[in-house]
Amino acid sequence: MDSIGKYEFIAEPFHCDFSGHLCLGHLGNQMLNAADFHSTDRGFGMKYLMNIHRSWVLSRLAIEMTSMPEQYERFTVETWVEDAMKFFTQRNFQVSGNDGKIYGYGRSVWAMIDTETRQPTDIYDIDHGAINQWIVKDKPCPIEKGDRVKMSPNAELIRSIDIYYHDIDINGHVNSIKYIEHVIDLWDIQWFREHRIKRFDIAYVAETHQGDKLHFYREQTGEQTYCIRLVKTDQNTHQDTEVCRCKISFSTKL
Numbered sequence: 001m002d003s004i005g006k007y008e009f010i011a012e013p014f015h016c017d018f019s020g021h022l023c024l025g026h027l028g029n030q031m032l033n034a035a036d037f038h039s040t041d042r043g044f045g046m047k048y049l050m051n052i053h054r055s056w057v058l059s060r061l062a063i064e065m066t067s068m069p070e071q072y073e074r075f076t077v078e079t080w081v082e083d084a085m086k087f088f089t090q091r092n093f094q095v096s097g098n099d100g101k102i103y104g105y106g107r108s109v110w111a112m113i114d115t116e117t118r119q120p121t122d123i124y125d126i127d128h129g130a131i132n133q134w135i136v137k138d139k140p141c142p143i144e145k146g147d148r149v150k151m152s153p154n155a156e157l158i159r160s161i162d163i164y165y166h167d168i169d170i171n172g173h174v175n176s177i178k179y180i181e182h183v184i185d186l187w188d189i190q191w192f193r194e195h196r197i198k199r200f201d202i203a204y205v206a207e208t209h210q211g212d213k214l215h216f217y218r219e220q221t222g223e224q225t226y227c228i229r230l231v232k233t234d235q236n237t238h239q240d241t242e243v244c245r246c247k248i249s250f251s252t253k254l
Contacts, residue, residue, distance in 0.1 A: 004080040005038035011069040021068040025181040034077040058176045062146040064199040065104030080136040087120045092141040105143045149245035155217035173207035195250040206243045211235035224250040
């Protein structure tokens, strides 16, 4: 079996925006699907891990695109493990069309947790560190790794939302991609008539659960670059906790 997984998807119309191009959130979902297919086929996927009370949790994700697939277009997501450490593994993505056109790339960092204690667990405990045989060092991923998102205390509170059923995933907390979709919704449709997302970075810090309230603080840090801090108010303790930070860079549509 090849160390690099290649999976074909289609840009279904109901996964596209008003311009007829695939939404970034749905592309993120297909990247995560590809990661699951790849890890499952090689013996360290979610289906196996859940039986031993383990789970992969996304820690960081960066997606950088030059363009997006159009509706009904078939595209391929390639994914491979670039490196693995005791508690984290680095996984990359390449998105391309059937004609060979490369739309963009993704970089991600994953942690493995114990589903009962919710604490990180040793990746090398799984099948005596078999993940090492799938590491690919010689396939380039030309985008920069995600960096720490720095924000000042002056970020403006833009929106607060309640967390409901459809925000929650199999791990019992807010789905990784839901955060991305909620952040993108901070801009209206008119903005996206004139701009496209060039790069999206997100770093996850803590979990959010149904019943919590999520607050979005935004700060412009460049000409078309914004940083967003997400803070939850716990439904039981009423305490505020930072749950993730994002950085989004736009480019002007020509």
